[in-house]
Amino acid sequence: MSFDLMSYEPRGDKKNSDFFNEYLPMIYERRSSSGIADQVGPMRAIVLQVEPDALFDTLVELYVMTPYRHTASYLGRTHKFSVLHSHADYPALIVMAPLSPTFEDFIPRINRMYPLARNTPQTRYVGEVFAASDLNTLTKTLEGQNIRFEYSGDTENPFYTLDGFRFTTPSDFTCNRVGYSTLDFSDTDSLGLGDRVLLSDAEQTRLNQAAAFGSDSKIAPLMLGIDHLATRVLAGEREDAILEFLTMVPYYFWGAYNIFDMNSSTNVNRNPNVDDDKKSPAKVFTANNTPSFVNSFAKLPMPTEDFVRNFGRRLHHMAVEIQDGDHGAGEKNVDFVVNTLKDKGVPFLAHVVGECKDDPNLKQIFSKHSKHTLLITEYIERCHHYDGFFTKDNVAALTAAAGQDEQYQHGHVFD
Numbered sequence: 001m002s003f004d005l006m007s008y009e010p011r012g013d014k015k016n017s018d019f020f021n022e023y024l025p026m027i028y029e030r031r032s033s034s035g036i037a038d039q040v041g042p043m044r045a046i047v048l049q050v051e052p053d054a055l056f057d058t059l060v061e062l063y064v065m066t067p068y069r070h071t072a073s074y075l076g077r078t079h080k081f082s083v084l085h086s087h088a089d090y091p092a093l094i095v096m097a098p099l100s101p102t103f104e105d106f107i108p109r110i111n112r113m114y115p116l117a118r119n120t121p122q123t124r125y126v127g128e129v130f131a132a133s134d135l136n137t138l139t140k141t142l143e144g145q146n147i148r149f150e151y152s153g154d155t156e157n158p159f160y161t162l163d164g165f166r167f168t169t170p171s172d173f174t175c176n177r178v179g180y181s182t183l184d185f186s187d188t189d190s191l192g193l194g195d196r197v198l199l200s201d202a203e204q205t206r207l208n209q210a211a212a213f214g215s216d217s218k219i220a221p222l223m224l225g226i227d228h229l230a231t232r233v234l235a236g237e238r239e240d241a242i243l244e245f246l247t248m249v250p251y252y253f254w255g256a257y258n259i260f261d262m263n264s265s266t267n268v269n270r271n272p273n274v275d276d277d278k279k280s281p282a283k284v285f286t287a288n289n290t291p292s293f294v295n296s297f298a299k300l301p302m303p304t305e306d307f308v309r310n311f312g313r314r315l316h317h318m319a320v321e322i323q324d325g326d327h328g329a330g331e332k333n334v335d336f337v338v339n340t341l342k343d344k345g346v347p348f349l350a351h352v353v354g355e356c357k358d359d360p361n362l363k364q365i366f367s368k369h370s371k372h373t374l375l376i377t378e379y380i381e382r383c384h385h386y387d388g389f390f391t392k393d394n395v396a397a398l399t400a401a402a403g404q405d406e407q408y409q410h411g412h413v414f415d
């Protein structure tokens with residue numbers, strides 16, 4: 001542990017309840033005494049699912065928009081998997097797609113409940129996989145803390161119960177799973193995902209072209225890795241979502257900021273055991289300050305809870321850190337990356353927010369959500385080693401911009 005969790009004072013101005021303040025230190029203490037803190041390592045993989053016909057297009061999109069590159073693909077019993085990597089020390093990315101559009105499991109069942117998720121029933125961020133040393137002991141310990149795990153025969157997708165993996169059931173508060181694995185994600189054949197499938201020549205050519213765009217335009221070397229993953233939850237479940245996550249992994253509650261104008265707060269949790277967040281990205285939870293029906297008194301914009309009501313509790317964005325630096329002509333690297341992507345036809349919400357002059361600060365922007373993954377990609381440049389995750393002005397602007405794009409309009413759901 002790089003510092004003492006018990007004496008750490010969380011940052012920010014978002015007030016937590018007595019309930020939260022009582023249980024947070026108890027959870028930290030139990031993590032240590034029960035061995036969870038020692039048994040769970042950094043994040044090793046990020047898992048998401050897309051529609052059967054979107055898997056390859058998702059890979060191309062990831063090539064253009066992120067540092068991830070294809071390592072290998074596998075054909076399993078019910079799903080096809082593609083494994084991607086960026087940097088050897090950063091989490092792998094596993095993108096899976098069911099072989100049939102009529103595949104039924106938790107994902108289409110939950111997606112059908114929400115108006116803007118219904119048309120892409122197989123598309124959902126799944127969760128993260130963390131390194132673990134002893135899966136049986138870990139599972140037993142966490143089950144003693146009322147965390148539920150999937151067992152063979154419980155899930156329609158056998159991925160969640162493969163040898164060397166354990167996955168929790170989806171959280172009631174976030175719909176994300178937490179996975180654990182003893183396997184080496186750089187050795188993709190060892191993961192047991194199925195039979196190796198080779199890309200066709202045409203597919204390999206498209207990926208090569210997407211990679212060449214990144215290197216020829218010089219944006220690829222500026223995209224470093226995933227900085228944070230942000231999940232949107234309901235107002236009343238914010239503290240539960242954080243405390244549940246902190247029960248399962250050795251992260252700490254770094255702090256929370258109130259974004260009053262958007263009736264929202266941003267709550268950041270980080271892994272204290274890594275020297276670089278990209279080795280085990282921060283987990284951010286955003287939630288309304290008051291639930292939507294109470295917000296109707298104040299009538300503030302509330303894009304966070306609107307998102308949850310439209311898409312369900314789920315991951316909202318992945319943030320890619322951009323190498324800090326000047327690109328020339330008054331442009332920071334993040335401006336250059338975003339302008340290059342815009343020229344390529346990648347749509348963004350509004351413009352880059354934040355000032356990067358002589359003081360530590362952040363520049364950030366949201367892409368529009370991908371039609372393949374439903375995820376927004378955030379680009380974030382930490383100027384002069386800024387170690388925060390947002391500035392209030394930036395978050396208010398980003399949240400407002402995303403809200404414009406996530407409106408539910410009657411009559412537009414079934415077309």
Ligand SMILES: [Fe+2]
Nearest residue numbers: 228230319378
């Ligand atoms: Fe973010």
